Amino acid sequence: MTVFEESCVPENMIEGYRLLYEIETTLQSIINFQLTYKYGLHWRSILYEKRPINDACLHELVSYLFKYPHIIPNINRSQREKLRKLSDIRNKVCHMTDIADSELKVIKECNNMIKGFSYEISSKR
Template sequence: MNVERIKEAYGALYEIETSLKDIIEDKMSTEHGPLWRRKLREEGKKHFHDVVSFYHKYQCLNDLFTSEELHQMHQLIAIRNKVCHMRDLSNDEFRVLLYYKEIFCTAKCNSNY
């Protein structure tokens, strides 16, 4: 097991998830006001797959990414599970994770979001 690579993968996942959550926070607050979080708590939505589902569920979010990018979010769930359960990633999975990090973390900085 390559501990340094697992650390880097976990850091990348953290950045991806927090970026996606920040975008949700901004768009949902703008669209629905500050009380939108009540619905989030009621539904118990706090896992990565829940974050991904928000981009399909709410109109103000599902136009932010292309259908390919939304598909990529779903692909990250399997990679995320491997990292969080301390299983090695293949070289391809690791490259994919770093590639997606660039896409989703850059989106957070993009003025369109």
């Protein structure tokens, strides 16, 4: 067995990466859905947003929630702040810096929160 065959990646990192992927793709879907619903298919040009939503980084996706509050109308300040803190944790995971159990807990909480918002939005339409 070689070094490359052994998995030395901590479980927190694997789970964190998976959950962050879910968070980012779900946020992209929510944002695109809500802005398309309100402004139409050409919402990017109407709102002068240059970058396609699928190319946006996590911090940019979170900033959409501050910039366009109607995307998730019932999100509160503490939930937004928790999402804002998520960017620092995401950078650790993506740059292969170990994360603490408490940081994985924040990722899980944010993932559950975003899934809940996604369900609420899809059930209203």
